[in-house]
Amino acid sequence: xxxxxxxxxxxxxxxxxxxxxxxxxxxxxxxxxxxxxxxxxxxxxxxxxxxxxxxxxxxxxxxxxxxxxxxxxxxxxxxxx
Amino acid sequence: xxxxxxxxxxxxxxxxxxxxxxxxxxxxxxxxxxxxxxxxxxxxxxxxxxxxxxxxxxxxxxxxxxxxxxxxxxxxxxxxxxxxxxxxxxxxxxxxxxxxxxxxxxxxxxxxxxxxxxxxxxxxxxxxxxxxxxxxxxxxxxxxxxxxxxxxxxxxxxxxxxxxxxxxxxxxxxxxxxxxxxxxxxxxxxxxxxxxxxxxxxxxxxxxxxxxxxxxxxxxxxxxxxxxxxxxxxxxxxxxxxxxxxxxxxxxxxxxxxxxxxxxxxxxxxxxxxxxxxxxxxxxxxxxxxxxxxxxxxxxxxxxxxxxxxxxxxxxxxxxxxxxxxxxxxxxxxxxxxxxxxxxxxxxxxxxxxxxxxxxxxxxxxxxxxxxxxxxxxxxxxxxxxxxxxxxxxxxxxxxxxxxxxxxxxxxxxxxxxxxxxxxxxxxxxxxxxxxxxxxxxxxxxxxxxxxxxxxxxxxxxxxxxxxxxxxxxxxxxxxxxxxxxxxxxxxxxxxxxxxxxxxxxxxxxxxxxxxxxxxxxxxxxxxxxxxxxxxxxxxxxxxxxxxxxxxxxxxxxxxxxxxxxxxxxxxxxxxxxxxxxxxxxxxxxxxxxxxxxxxxxxxxxxxxxxxxxxxxxxxxxxxxxxxxxxxxxxxxxxxxxxxxxxxxxxxx
Numbered sequence: 106x107x108x109x110x111x112x113x114x115x116x117x118x119x120x121x122x123x124x125x126x127x128x129x130x131x132x133x134x135x136x137x138x139x140x141x142x143x144x145x146x147x148x149x150x151x152x153x154x155x156x157x158x159x160x161x162x163x164x165x166x167x168x169x170x171x172x173x174x175x176x177x178x179x180x181x182x183x184x185x186x
Numbered sequence: 187x188x189x190x191x192x193x194x195x196x197x198x199x200x201x202x203x204x205x206x207x208x209x210x211x212x213x214x215x216x217x218x219x220x221x222x223x224x225x226x227x228x229x230x231x232x233x234x235x236x237x238x239x240x241x242x243x244x245x246x247x248x249x250x251x252x253x254x255x256x257x258x259x260x261x262x263x264x265x266x267x268x269x270x271x272x273x274x275x276x277x278x279x280x281x282x283x284x285x286x287x288x289x290x291x292x293x294x295x296x297x298x299x300x301x302x303x304x305x306x307x308x309x310x311x312x313x314x315x316x317x318x319x320x321x322x323x324x325x326x327x328x329x330x331x332x333x334x335x336x337x338x339x340x341x342x343x344x345x346x347x348x349x350x351x352x353x354x355x356x357x358x359x360x361x362x363x364x365x366x367x368x369x370x371x372x373x374x375x376x377x378x379x380x381x382x383x384x385x386x387x388x389x390x391x392x393x394x395x396x397x398x399x400x401x402x403x404x405x406x407x408x409x410x411x412x413x414x415x416x417x418x419x420x421x422x423x424x425x426x427x428x429x430x431x432x433x434x435x436x437x438x439x440x441x442x443x444x445x446x447x448x449x450x451x452x453x454x455x456x457x458x459x460x461x462x463x464x465x466x467x468x469x470x471x472x473x474x475x476x477x478x479x480x481x482x483x484x485x486x487x488x489x490x491x492x493x494x495x496x497x498x499x500x501x502x503x504x505x506x507x508x509x510x511x512x513x514x515x516x517x518x519x520x521x522x523x524x525x526x527x528x529x530x531x532x533x534x535x536x537x538x539x540x541x542x543x544x545x546x547x548x549x550x551x552x553x554x555x556x557x558x559x560x561x562x563x564x565x566x567x568x569x570x571x572x573x574x575x576x577x578x579x580x581x582x583x584x585x586x587x588x589x590x591x592x593x594x595x596x597x598x599x600x601x602x603x604x605x606x607x608x609x610x611x612x613x614x615x616x617x618x619x620x621x622x623x624x625x626x627x628x629x630x631x632x633x634x635x636x637x638x639x640x641x642x643x644x645x646x647x648x649x650x651x652x653x654x655x656x657x658x659x660x661x662x663x664x665x666x667x668x669x670x671x672x673x674x675x676x677x678x679x680x681x682x683x684x685x686x687x688x689x690x691x692x693x694x695x696x697x698x699x700x701x702x703x704x705x706x707x708x709x710x711x712x713x714x715x716x717x718x719x720x721x722x723x724x725x726x727x728x729x730x731x732x733x734x735x736x737x738x739x740x741x742x743x744x745x746x747x748x749x750x751x752x753x754x755x756x757x758x759x760x761x762x763x764x765x766x767x768x769x770x771x772x773x774x775x776x777x778x779x780x781x782x783x784x785x786x787x788x789x790x791x792x793x794x795x796x797x798x799x800x801x802x803x804x805x806x807x808x809x810x811x812x813x814x815x816x817x818x819x820x821x822x823x824x825x826x827x828x829x830x831x832x833x834x835x836x837x838x839x
Contacts, residue, residue: 124676126408127612128676129444130247130443131612131679132679133444133447134244134245134447135244135679135681136278136279136282136451138447138448138451147476147480149480149482149575149576149578149579150482150579151579151580152579152582153575153576153578153579153588154575154578154579154588154677154678156480156575156682160276160278160279161275161276161307162276162279162681163681163682164679164680164681164682165571165574165575165578165588165678165679165680165681165682166677166678166679167578167582167587167588167676167677167678167679168677169676169677170676170677170678170679173676
């Protein structure tokens with residue numbers, strides 16, 4: 106399951122992502138590490154990006170980016186400080 | 187003594203810098219406003235300190251040029267103290283950079299900025315505890331309101347005078363082993379223990395003022411530019427680094443760069459957990475605003491209304507101030523004529539001089555300043571990343587992603603900062619495409635032409651149509667060029683900052699900062715250009731230039747005299763309008779040009795070769811080749827678009 110499949114408001118745990126060294130680096134810098142919890146806040150219309158919250162910080166990820174992030178849905182909000 | 191301000195994007199470094207340096211750095215509630223470093227001298231308790239504002243970066247091994255600037259600076263300049271600015275409301279994430287900086291073994295002070303925001307989010311932060319845990323001094327700060335700035339710099343001065351190198355954070359044994367072995371190998375098997383050890387030959391030879399251990403860490407992380415720098419002085423270093431990386435891969439099962447960043451982020455989370463107490467969060471308008479502004483329907487409506495309002499205000503202020511200013515300069519022109527006492531040469535030169543000055547004051551500033559104010563306001567609130575979010579899907583149709591919307595919006599003010607801002611994009615392909623399209627965006631100077639010629643004589647409706655036509659051409663160019671460029675990029679990764687209340691001081695200073703840049707760069711050229719044209723006119727040399735440009739003017743059905751203004755438009759676009767008046771020898775354009783010619787001329791001016799300052803910036807950012815390609819491309823686009831206008835426009839006018 107990738108991040109694109111997740112509905113707004115749901116919590117996820119990041120499992121893995123692939124997309125080249127620079128791409129992975131970029132996500133790591135922003136605190137998106139495997140095992141990390143995140144919440145999908147909203148999807149932009151017309152195939153636009155999605156907005157997620159990690160570490161109480163909001164990130165906009167383009168669909169191409171979100172499609173490369175493998176996640177699992179989790180029930181409870183985890184403490185992602 | 188030299189202090190370096192380092193922090194993650196949007197943590198308020200530049201705001202702090204401006205508080206003490208008297209407004210030299212551009213700030214904005216947006217990632218990557220500072221794309222190169224800015225220096226300033228400040229006086230603290232009688233000591234002169236050189237203060238350097240470095241671009242915001244999440245890590246020292248960054249992926250875009252703006253981020254790499256920070257490590258490059260630290261790896262090539264001596265710094266007495268690093269002032270690490272942290273967004274206290276996002277402490278754990280900020281601390282990952284702090285840990286990376288601590289590895290460098292330079293004296294460091296942690297500035298806990300945005301304490302007010304942390305408070306709003308219900309956090310209380312124990313600065314003294316953090317100080318004890320990090321082994322580096324901390325100081326609370328609310329840079330936007332100027333609170334804590336004085337204490338911060340006094341503490342910084344003390345810290346720098348003591349020159350205490352901080353404790354390096356320690357990671358897992360496997361990592362530590364790899365780091366130490368690599369560091370020892372770098373120096374030809376001489377084991378170097380302390381992080382603060384004096385620079386060894388390898389550092390001197392490679393001109394890298396980093397102690398052995400930090401150097402080893404950065405090489406282990408695979409920083410390519412640093413590796414090249416060191417490899418020049420010590421051939422064979424690539425193999426040493428590769429074997430150290432293989433060793434980590436073998437013992438930890440993942441690349442060293444991953445292992446190190448997870449280690450830092452775990453440690454940062456632990457530290458944050460120990461010093462942050464999370465209380466009740468106060469929900470405010472800031473949290474609710476995105477429900478409207480990012481809404482699938484209301485969001486776009488708001489975007490259109492906001493941009494429309496901006497356009498209206500600029501047009502309103504511009505047209506209201508332009509007329510009296512021009513009238514004033516007209517009366518000056520009469521005075522100049524009497525002053526020259528009948529000498530045609532002197533009169534011509536003085537008149538040209540006056541035209542240049544008037545062009546700057548009366549045409550550019552009425553439109554440029556309001557635009558810069560409006561942009562600064564939107565920027566400080568934090569609206570620009572929202573625009574990127576809303577526009578991402580649309581930008582994809584031009585082969586770009588949402589981040590490229592910033593060069594676009596900046597481009598409406600001036601193409602120079604627009605081209606500069608393409609630096610925050612990661613891929614060279616995206617940078618080239620965004621820069622190409624940004625130069626097609628009609629800047630304030632071209633706005634002056636559109637308003638001065640088309641809106642004034644044919645009405646604002648035609649001007650608006652030209653703007654829409656311009657957008658269409660840009661979109662078409664984006665599609666065509668991106669289809670020719672290899673490979674699509676994964677897309678946008680952009681941080682959404684919380685909304686902040688802009689202060690008038692910051693918005694005004696930013697507008698002034700940008701306007702000043704414009705005036706310093708453009709105005710002198712404008713004045714010189716006007717005088718040169720007056721001289722050309724006096725010696726009747728303009729005919730030759732007009733012959734050279736005749737093929738273009740002929741194809742566009744424009745008078746041959748238009749050639750010279752077009753050539754001088756390369757200096758500054760608004761010159762083409764000012765000089766058009768001189769070249770045609772009329773006060774009223776309607777006497778020399780018909781409606782279709784006005785539109786054709788304006789369309790050509792909108793697109794052909796960007797101005798000299800933009801060309802210079804393109805060369806700096808993308809190199810000679812790309813600059814020439816873009817310049818050539820714009821001429822082709824301008825010709826095609828103007829031809830289209832010549833044949834399509836008549837029924838509508």
